[in-house]
Amino acid sequence: MLHARLKHGKERSLLRRHPWIFSGALEAVDGHGKSGDTAAIYDSSGGFLALAAFSPHSQIRLRVWSFDPSDRIDAVFFQNRIQKAVARRMKNGTLPCACRLINAEADLLSGLIVDKYGDYLVAQFLSAGVERWKSGIVKGLEAVLRPEGIYERSDAEVRLKEGLSLQTGLLAGEEPPEFIEIQEGGYRFLVDVRRGHKTGFYLDQAENRKIVAEYAQNRQILNCFSYTGGFSVAALKAGAERVVNLDTSGDALELASRNIQLNGLDLNRCENLQEDVFSCLRTFRDRGISFDMIILDPPKFAENQHQLEKAARGYKDINLLACKLLRPGGLLVTFSCSGLVSTELFQKIVADAALDAHRQARIQRRLFQSCDHAVLLSFPEGQYLKGLVCEVE
Numbered sequence: 330m331l332h333a334r335l336k337h338g339k340e341r342s343l344l345r346r347h348p349w350i351f352s353g354a355l356e357a358v359d360g361h362g363k364s365g366d367t368a369a370i371y372d373s374s375g376g377f378l379a380l381a382a383f384s385p386h387s388q389i390r391l392r393v394w395s396f397d398p399s400d401r402i403d404a405v406f407f408q409n410r411i412q413k414a415v416a417r418r419m420k421n422g423t424l425p426c427a428c429r430l431i432n433a434e435a436d437l438l439s440g441l442i443v444d445k446y447g448d449y450l451v452a453q454f455l456s457a458g459v460e461r462w463k464s465g466i467v468k469g470l471e472a473v474l475r476p477e478g479i480y481e482r483s484d485a486e487v488r489l490k491e492g493l494s495l496q497t498g499l500l501a502g503e504e505p506p507e508f509i510e511i512q513e514g515g516y517r518f519l520v521d522v523r524r525g526h527k528t529g530f531y532l533d534q535a536e537n538r539k540i541v542a543e544y545a546q547n548r549q550i551l552n553c554f555s556y557t558g559g560f561s562v563a564a565l566k567a568g569a570e571r572v573v574n575l576d577t578s579g580d581a582l583e584l585a586s587r588n589i590q591l592n593g594l595d596l597n598r599c600e601n602l603q604e605d606v607f608s609c610l611r612t613f614r615d616r617g618i619s620f621d622m623i624i625l626d627p628p629k630f631a632e633n634q635h636q637l638e639k640a641a642r643g644y645k646d647i648n649l650l651a652c653k654l655l656r657p658g659g660l661l662v663t664f665s666c667s668g669l670v671s672t673e674l675f676q677k678i679v680a681d682a683a684l685d686a687h688r689q690a691r692i693q694r695r696l697f698q699s700c701d702h703a704v705l706l707s708f709p710e711g712q713y714l715k716g717l718v719c720e721v722e
Contacts, residue, residue, distance in 0.1 A: 330360070330366075330367055330368065330369055331358055331359065331360040331362040331366055331367065331368035331369070331383055332358070332359040332360060332368065332369055332371065333350075333355060333357070333358045333359075333368045333369065333370045333371070333381070333383070333390075333391060334355070334356045334357050334358075334359070334370075334371050334372075334373065334375075335350070335354050335355060335356060335370065335371070335372055335373060335378070336354055336355070336356045336373060337373040338373075339354035339355075339373075340372040340373075340376075340378055342354075343370065343378045343379055343393070343396075344378075345707055346396065346707035347707050347708060348381075348392055348393040348434050348437075348439050348705075348707075348708060349389050349391070349392060349393070349439075350370065350381065350389070350390055350391035350392075350393075351388055351389060351390060352387075352388055352389075352390040354390075355390055355391075356373065358383070358390075362383050362385075363461075364383070364384060364385055364386065364457040364460075364461065364491075364492055364493075365382055365383065365384070365457040365458050365459075365460055365461025365462070366382070366383050366461065367380055367381070367382065367383070367394070367402045368380070368381050368382075368383045368391060369398075370391060370393075377398050378396070379393045379394075379395065379396045380393070380394045380395045380396075380397075380398070380400060380402055381393045381394055381458075382394060382439070382440075382456065382457055382458020382459075382461065383457070383458075384456060384457035384458070384491050384492070385457075385492070386457070386490070386491055386492030387456075387457065387490050387491045387492070388490070389456075392439035392440060392456055392457075392458050393439065394406070394437075394439075394458070395437075402462075403465070404462075404465035404468060404469065407438070407462055407465050407466050407469045408465075408468075408469035408472060408473065410436065410437055410438050410469075411430075411431065411438075411466070411469045411470060411473050411474075412473050413436070414430060414431045414432075414436040414438070415430055415473055415474065417436075417703070418430060418701055424445060425445075425513075425701075426445075426446075426447060426511050426512045426513070427444075427445060427446050427447070427511035427512070427513055427518075427520075427530070427532060427535075428444070428445050428532060428535075428701045429442070429443070429444050429445075429532050429533070429699075429701040429702050430443045430444065430445050430450070430474075430701075431443040432701070432702050432703055432711070433455070433711070434705055434708045434710075434711055435702070435703045435704055435705045435708070435711050436703075437705075438459065439456055439458065439459070440454065440455040440456025440457075440458055440459045440460075440491075441453070441454060441455070441456075441459040441466065442455065442528065443470065444528040444529075444530075444532060445474075445476075446505075446509045446511050446520050446522060446528075446529065446530070447509050447510065447511055448476055448477040448478075449476055449477055449478050449479070449480060449505045449509055449522065450470055450474065450476045450478070450479045450480070451479075451480050451481075451482055451505075451522045451528040451529060452466075452467075452470070452479060452480070452481055452482070452483075452500065452528075453481075453482050453483050453485060453527075453528065454466075454481070454483045454488075454493075454496075455483065455485055455487050455488055455491070456491055457491045457492065457493065460483075460488075460491070460493055463500075467479055467500050467501050470501075471501055471502070476501075476502060477502055477503050477505075478499060478501065478502035478503040478504060478505055479499070479500040479501040479502055480497075480498070480499055480500065480504075480505050480522055480523070481496055481497055481498055481499070481500050482497055482522065482527070482528050482529075483495065483496045483497065484496065484497050485527075497523070505522050505523075507521070507523075508520065508521055508584075509522060509529075510591070511530070513535055513538070514535075514538075514539060515566065516538070516559075516562050516563060516566065516592060517588070517591045517592055518530065518557065518559065518562070518588050518591070519557070519584060519587055519588055519591060520557075521557075521584065524580070525557070526556065526628075530557070530559070531556065531559060531626075532699065532701065532702070533666075533698040533699050533702045533714055534559060534560070534626070534698075534699070534714075535699040535701075536699045536700065537560075537662075537664075537696050537699075537716060538559055538560055538562075538563040539563065540694060540696065540718070541560050541563050541564055541567075541622075541624065541662060542563040542564060542566065542567035543567070544622065544660055544662075544718070545563070545564035545565075545567040545568065545569040545622065546567055546568035546569065547568060547569070547570055547621075548564075548569050548570060548620075548621035548622045548660075549569075549570050549571045549572075549620050549621045549622075550564050550569050550571070550572045550573070550620060550621065550622040550623070550624065551572075551573045551575060551613075551620045551622070551623045551624070551651075551654070552564070552572055552573065552574050552575065552624045552626075553575045553576075553606045553610070553623065553624060553625050553626070553627070553647070553651075554575070554576060554606055554625065554626050554627045554628065555574035555575055555576045555581070555582070555585060555624075555626075556576060556578075556581050556585070556626075557581050557584040557585050557588055558574055558582075558584070558585025558586075558588045558589060558599075559588075560624050560626070560662075561574055561585060561588075561589065561599060562588050562589060562592050562594070564622075565589060565592075565594045565595075565598055565599065566592055566594060569598070569622075570598070571598050571599070571600070572598065572599050572600075573599075573600045573601075573602060573620075574599065574600070574601045574602065575602045575604060575606055575609055576601075576602075576603065576606075577603065577604070577605060577606075578603070579603050582601040582602075582603055583601075585599075585601065586599070586601060606627070606647065607646065607647060607650075610647065610650035610651065610654065611650065613650075613654055614650060614653050614654060618654065619654050619655065619656045619659075620654055620655060620656065620659065621655075621656055621659050621660070622655075622659060622660040622661075622662065623651040623654060623655055623659070623660075623661055623662070624662045624663075625647055625648065625651055625661070625662070625663040625664060626664045626666075627643075627644075627647065627664070627665075627666075628666070629666050629667045629668075630643045630644060630665070630667050630670075631667040631669045631670060633669070634669060636669075637669050637670070640667055640669070640670060641670070641674070641678055644665060644670070644675070644678045644679075644682075645678050645681055645682045645685075646682075648661070648663055648678065648679050648682035648683070649682040649683075649685050649686050651663070651682075652682055652683050652686035652688045652690065652721055653686045653688075655688070655721045657721075657722055658720065658721075658722065659720075659721050660693075660718060660719065660720060660721070661679075661690065661717070661718070661719040661721050662696075662716065662717075662718050662719075663679055663716060663717055663719070664696065664714065664715070664716035665714075665715055665716070666713055666714050667713070668710055668712075668713035670715075672695075672712075672715045675715050675717075676692075676717065679717055679719065683719070683721065688721050688722060689721070689722040690719040690720065690721045690722070691719060691720045692717055692718070692719055693718045693719065693720055694717070694718035695715075695716070695717060695718075696714075696715065696716030696717065696718065697712070697714060697715060697716070698712070698713065698714035702714075
């Protein structure tokens, strides 16, 4: 086992149970460890702090597995963690048809994402530690959940920072079908786990889809960055008069149409536009086209601190345009999934956008990621999704 010693005073975050140690906090690492090997972390006086995964290529040099010195990091350890994570998602002794089963740091498995779609699991191994223990983790998932198959979507670029290549493919069991049908509350969706975003579907918006449905009746709605139409299905099923899906991906829009039909809804109440959102919003503005509700659910605009200022301008731009396109009393449902954009900063951006659009806006609801995407109090960075429902005059 490796032995990592911290610089004086750098143990404070670990004492508060934060799971990351950055390279600048390390005084020394003794031993010849490989990527993902377990290291015991000590303070500058030699006091034990934690057991962690070592990542020599990442700025996040150590990711904590446990603060208990008696723990042994092995296959049994991971199976126990998986069992606890699954138990947290159980409702009346059963799991939902679709949900996030393991949410990385929140489930004390830094770098591991596992989503459940029907009888299949889709996993992302995003750090050196979980990559090192991939085989044991897969066996643990099989033992606890007995899925039909486990598919890997470790094609997120964050792996490159860990010195890992991008990987996808079958890990265990049967290949998933081209589309997996899931049920989410009263909705049905088709999920493409091979080619879809992330693991195939935005499970983190499940509760927010229900909230959008509460406001949708008799409204004409523009769903920007609509992907496969999750918000659109919820809105149409709740009685929306008309929905326009706006996205750059023709494949996503085609699947959105299939999802609308799957739910027994009239395709004539829906229009798909394959265009750039920013350009299309400007075109709508110039043509005087307006809506009763606009949903903005863009991809992450800020991957690092250097991109934060540019991201803020992007968020302001689309929210300003949306405010201009809303009819008086219309609703702006707006999100940011950029973890570096705080809830306070996002609210300020939307406020500035409304001000520049010469519109008054009032917050009716604050929105967050679904409860299966839990946030560890000692790891506030896990609260990445934030949103607002604003009435715009």
